Amino acid sequence: MLLASATALPVLLATAGCRSSEAFTGPDPLAGRPRPSPEVITLQAAIAAEQTMIQLYKTAIDGNSVTARSRRLQPLLAQHEQHLVQLRARLVIPPGTPEAQGSPTTSPGAASTAPVRVTTARLRAAERASAASMVQRLATVEPALAQLFASIAASDATHAMALGG
Amino acid sequence: MAAVSTVSALQAALAAEDAAIFGYGVAGAHLAGSTQSAAEQYWTGHNEARDALAAMISKLGTTPVAPRAFYQLPFPVQDAASAMALAAYLEDGVTRAYLGLVAVSDIRLRTFGALAMQGPAERAAFWRGTTQAFPGLSASALLLSRPSSASS
Numbered sequence: 001m002l003l004a005s006a007t008a009l010p011v012l013l014a015t016a017g018c019r020s021s022e023a024f025t026g027p028d029p030l031a032g033r034p035r036p037s038p039e040v041i042t043l044q045a046a047i048a049a050e051q052t053m054i055q056l057y058k059t060a061i062d063g064n065s066v067t068a069r070s071r072r073l074q075p076l077l078a079q080h081e082q083h084l085v086q087l088r089a090r091l092v093i094p095p096g097t098p099e100a101q102g103s104p105t106t107s108p109g110a111a112s113t114a115p116v117r118v119t120t121a122r123l124r125a126a127e128r129a130s131a132a133s134m135v136q137r138l139a140t141v142e143p144a145l146a147q148l149f150a151s152i153a154a155s156d157a158t159h160a161m162a163l164g165g
Numbered sequence: 166m167a168a169v170s171t172v173s174a175l176q177a178a179l180a181a182e183d184a185a186i187f188g189y190g191v192a193g194a195h196l197a198g199s200t201q202s203a204a205e206q207y208w209t210g211h212n213e214a215r216d217a218l219a220a221m222i223s224k225l226g227t228t229p230v231a232p233r234a235f236y237q238l239p240f241p242v243q244d245a246a247s248a249m250a251l252a253a254y255l256e257d258g259v260t261r262a263y264l265g266l267v268a269v270s271d272i273r274l275r276t277f278g279a280l281a282m283q284g285p286a287e288r289a290a291f292w293r294g295t296t297q298a299f300p301g302l303s304a305s306a307l308l309l310s311r312p313s314s315a316s317s
Contacts, residue, residue, distance in 0.1 A: 139276060143269075147306070161291070
């Protein structure tokens with residue numbers, strides 16, 4: 001009987017207990033940062049897109065706040081900055097991460113790809129594209145965040161209209 | 166956030182459209198020229214939206230909420246300025262109502278609500294003369310500051 005048990009034990013472990021034993025021989029579950037959830041990734045993408053939009057407006061205004069065009073663009077820029085504040089407020093950054101330590105969070109390549117002169121047509125197209133992207137993003141996030149995305153998309157649509165679209 | 170019933174959200178949007186239809190009838194009487202034309206165009210659009218929502222609700226096996234015979238106006242409407250303010254107020258209400266649809270679990274209806282609210286948001290901006298950062302969203306839904314970082 002003992003012999004049978006001794007020989008049967010590895011077989012039993014190999015069939016019924018193999019998942020449990022692999023948990024202790026596999027990679028350390030606490031090693032490294034956990035991967036962000038899909039919702040966090042979506043929120044980070046929305047934040048990056050808003051930062052790009054803000055940079056586009058700043059380039060369009062180009063430090064010249066006295067022209068009629070700049071006066072028209074300033075309120076829209078201010079609203080995008082409000083969008084960014086609300087989006088960022090919903091992202092909890094764990095301590096010890098680069099973002100928590102104040103590292104720049106602008107989207108990669110945003111400064112290098114910004115054109116020197118940004119036309120009103122370019123801004124209008126960007127607003128329409130942003131509205132469409134935000135509507136796509138809201139499908140899979142939790143309800144309150146989906147409503148924020150939808151509201152921002154509606155704001156972007158009104159901007160496109162205000163820019164002559 | 167409590168789960169939002171699809172039917173109740175659709176009924177709320179329908180009620181908002183009915184209110185807008187009534188209100189535009191009042192506002193239009195104080196407008197002229199291009200603003201009156203705009204009001205007539207938007208009134209027609211709200212009627213079409215109302216019909217579409219009623220059909221959606223009926224398809225779900227529920228009786229669409231009936232329009233009221235009279236709606237209390239938020240302020241007196243006596244001239245073009247107050248008529249345009251009323252129009253903006255009505256469109257804000259429709260925007261809010263469609264935003265309510267975005268909270269339902271059905272992804273198709275979420276998308277429908279998000280797209281449907283862009284029209285009234287644009288019209289509100291047209292009547293008001295300015296855009297808003299968060300159409301349809303109440304101040305209480307906005308966070309005032311960043312939440313503190315989670316402790317490890």
